[in-house]
Amino acid sequence: xxxxxxxxxxxxxxxxxxxxxxxxxxxxxxxxxxxxxxxxxxxxxxxxxxxxxxxxxxxxxxxxxxxxxxxxxxxxxxxxxxxxxxxxxxxxxxxxxxxxxxxxxxxxxxxxxxxxxxxxxxxxxxxxxxxxxxxxxxxxxxxxxxxxxxxxxxxxxxxxxxxxxxxxxxxxxxxxxxxxxxxxxxxxxxxxxxxxxxxxxxxxxxxxxxxxxxxxxxx
Amino acid sequence: xxxxxxxxxxxxxxxxxxxxxxxxxxxxxxxxxxxxxxxxxxxxxxxxxxxxxxxxxxxxxxxxxxxxxxxxxxxxxxxxxxxxxxxxxxxxxxxxxxxxxxxxxxxxxxxxxxxxxxxxxxxxxxxxxxxxxxxxxxxxxxxxxxxxxxxxxxxxxxxxxxxxxxxxxxxxxxxxxxxxxxxxxxxxxxxxxxxxxxxxxxxxxxxxxxxxxxxxxxx
Numbered sequence: 001x002x003x004x005x006x007x008x009x010x011x012x013x014x015x016x017x018x019x020x021x022x023x024x025x026x027x028x029x030x031x032x033x034x035x036x037x038x039x040x041x042x043x044x045x046x047x048x049x050x051x052x053x054x055x056x057x058x059x060x061x062x063x064x065x066x067x068x069x070x071x072x073x074x075x076x077x078x079x080x081x082x083x084x085x086x087x088x089x090x091x092x093x094x095x096x097x098x099x100x101x102x103x104x105x106x107x108x109x110x111x112x113x114x115x116x117x118x119x120x121x122x123x124x125x126x127x128x129x130x131x132x133x134x135x136x137x138x139x140x141x142x143x144x145x146x147x148x149x150x151x152x153x154x155x156x157x158x159x160x161x162x163x164x165x166x167x168x169x170x171x172x173x174x175x176x177x178x179x180x181x182x183x184x185x186x187x188x189x190x191x192x193x194x195x196x197x198x199x200x201x202x203x204x205x206x207x208x209x210x211x212x213x214x215x216x217x218x219x
Numbered sequence: 220x221x222x223x224x225x226x227x228x229x230x231x232x233x234x235x236x237x238x239x240x241x242x243x244x245x246x247x248x249x250x251x252x253x254x255x256x257x258x259x260x261x262x263x264x265x266x267x268x269x270x271x272x273x274x275x276x277x278x279x280x281x282x283x284x285x286x287x288x289x290x291x292x293x294x295x296x297x298x299x300x301x302x303x304x305x306x307x308x309x310x311x312x313x314x315x316x317x318x319x320x321x322x323x324x325x326x327x328x329x330x331x332x333x334x335x336x337x338x339x340x341x342x343x344x345x346x347x348x349x350x351x352x353x354x355x356x357x358x359x360x361x362x363x364x365x366x367x368x369x370x371x372x373x374x375x376x377x378x379x380x381x382x383x384x385x386x387x388x389x390x391x392x393x394x395x396x397x398x399x400x401x402x403x404x405x406x407x408x409x410x411x412x413x414x415x416x417x418x419x420x421x422x423x424x425x426x427x428x429x430x431x432x433x434x435x436x437x438x
Contacts, residue, residue, distance in 0.1 A: 037256045037257045037258065037338070037340075037361075038256045038340045038361050038362075038365055038368070038369060039256065039358070039360060039361025039362045039365060065368055066341065066368060066369060066370075066371075067367065067368060067370060068364075068367050068368050070364050070367070070368065089341075089345075089371060091310065091339075091341040091342050118341070119256070119340065119341075119368070119369070120310075120339060120340070120341050120342075121256075121257045121338065121339070122285065122308075122310040122337065122338075122339050122342070123310050123339075123341070123342065126308075139258070139360060139361075141258060141358060141360035141383065141386075142256075142257050142258025142358075143257075143258045145287075145289050146257055146258060146338075148286065148287050148289070149257070149284055149285060149286060149287050149289065149338070150257060150285060150338070151285075151286060152285075152308060164360065166389075167360075167386060167389045167390070170385075170386045170389055171386070
């Protein structure tokens with residue numbers, strides 16, 4: 001019976017996610033759903049993305065958190081429209097939450113909408129929100145065993161950002177093995193080494209985003 | 220209706236957790252449920268704990284992971300009984316899972332059973348497994364904003380280990396502010412700065428565990 005209920009919830013979520021996807025398609029905005037553990041550096045990546053792409057793309061951000069508006073406050077400094085969703089303890093964003101706040105945005109004025117999910121490497125990967133693609137941020141401080149231990153988020157994501165590579169010398173992280181595991185889970189996946197401190201990889205990530213936006217615009 | 224179902228599941232979990240608690244009390248084994256984000260260093264803390272307490276306490280470990288037996292393999296090296304629970308994608312351990320595997324252990328031969336939960340700073344805090352206490356491991360690489368963003372796990376835990384302090388110089392982590400936030404959420408909580416690389420704090424954590432085991436034995 002519990003499984004039945006779970007299926008119903010997921011079915012209902014998929015229905016709303018499809019509505020969101022149609023809305024985003026209609027408005028011509030590319031949507032990426034960014035996931036990762038607490039402290040993987042999702043908001044830091046967004047800060048660098050705002051800095052780098054501000055003149056080139058019209059962007060907005062939806063921030064997901066259990067509590068607090070700390071992340072939205074960090075993004076607001078870049079003068080980009082941002083809405084905070086507080087899940088009050090809920091472990092992921094769902095399509096209905098995103099629908100509710102996206103309806104308040106001027107979507108027609110946007111090229112790119114980034115949804116930063118709740119910090120959680122497990123549950124968010126199960127719930128589509130109407131995105132064009134999912135992305136995962138993994139901090140190298142989390143360890144190179146994480147792709148095989150949390151496979152779904154890597155299978156679901158189109159791009160993996162391996163973040164905080166500036167402190168690789170102080171961590172036990174086997175980059176070669178982590179990348180091999182990621183590519184075994186998701187052959188052909190885009191994997192970028194990133195540091196928000198040194199700026200490494202930010203251009204490659206932003207160029208990937210620009211290509212996706214251009215691709216969607218061409219239809 | 221979904222809330223109703225959630226209540227039923229939690230009610231059922233609490234019932235089984237109470238059974239587990241009675242079983243652990245009967246056998247005189249102290250049980251701690253260790254939680255934290257992916258890569259916070261829970262297994263590394265356990266490795267240090269096994270090394271440090273091996274001659275003094277009779278220990279066993281239950282490892283929770285979505286997939287793989289990587290963590291159990293790391294603990295097995297210390298010649299300590301260890302059982303791996305794979306949740307097949309499930310985001311937390313529940314009381315029924317722990318009951319199933321604890322029933323296979325020689326609990327009467329143990330002083331201390333450590334349950335390492337699935338790497339997730341959100342969901343595990345909602346599900347008791349019959350433990351005497353919960354503990355949380357937070358890596359300082361995750362950022363000092365995490366206590367306020369993930370308050371439940373700090374409210375529920377009796378001890379917080381702030382791990383990886385050896386790389387504090389390379390991270391933006393305000394220790395004073397993080398500790399103040401933790402103590403605001405949970406006044407009087409035990410907070411220990413730990414490094415599994417240098418060994419800092421391991422004695423303090425292990426002494427805390429020994430005191431809890433002795434306390435339970437006295438009844």
